Amino acid sequence: MKKIIILLTLSMFFSCNSSAQKKEAKVKATFPVSKTDDEWKKELTAEQYYVLREAGTERAFTSPLNKEYRKGTFHCAACNTALFKSKHKFDSGTGWPSFDREIKGNVAYSTDNHLGYTRVEEHCATCGGHLGHVFDDGPRQTTGKRHCINGVALIFVPEK
Numbered sequence: 001m002k003k004i005i006i007l008l009t010l011s012m013f014f015s016c017n018s019s020a021q022k023k024e025a026k027v028k029a030t031f032p033v034s035k036t037d038d039e040w041k042k043e044l045t046a047e048q049y050y051v052l053r054e055a056g057t058e059r060a061f062t063s064p065l066n067k068e069y070r071k072g073t074f075h076c077a078a079c080n081t082a083l084f085k086s087k088h089k090f091d092s093g094t095g096w097p098s099f100d101r102e103i104k105g106n107v108a109y110s111t112d113n114h115l116g117y118t119r120v121e122e123h124c125a126t127c128g129g130h131l132g133h134v135f136d137d138g139p140r141q142t143t144g145k146r147h148c149i150n151g152v153a154l155i156f157v158p159e160k
């Protein structure tokens with residue numbers, strides 16, 4: 001299992017506009033797909049930008065993907081990397097699309113302390129986009145993990 005640990009400095013850059021330009025080069029080196037804030041703003045909707053690039057959280061029960069149970073794959077809305085499979089999705093009752101595991105290697109992890117305690121944050125390993133967090137209260141019969149993901153950060157690709 002290959003986990004890429006991203007330094008938390010990333011989120012500081014995004015919240016600090018004046019210095020973001022100078023430090024962008026550092027962030028760029030971290031992910032295979034890297035774009036400037038302006039480029040991302042053009043490509044993403046306002047809601048996608050808020051979640052993926054500013055580590056925001058969508059309101060619970062607002063994503064249509066919350067109730068998406070067809071067979072298929074959930075891709076990164078920013079760079080189209082396949083991140084989660086429908087067979088690993090479950091209804092956590094939280095109002096956010098939830099999975100008991102990721103597609104190995106395509107999701108990167110870091111930690112954040114935004115709420116005063118440490119959470120494991122999930123990013124797209126290709127573009128660094130913020131996806132959500134992983135918690136230890138998932139289904140016990142499988143992995144025990146709950147990947148709590150913002151639906152707006154995902155695109156569902158149905159199986160043909």
Ligand SMILES: [Zn+2]
Pocket residue numbers: 076077078079080081124125126127128129
């Ligand atoms: Zn991505």
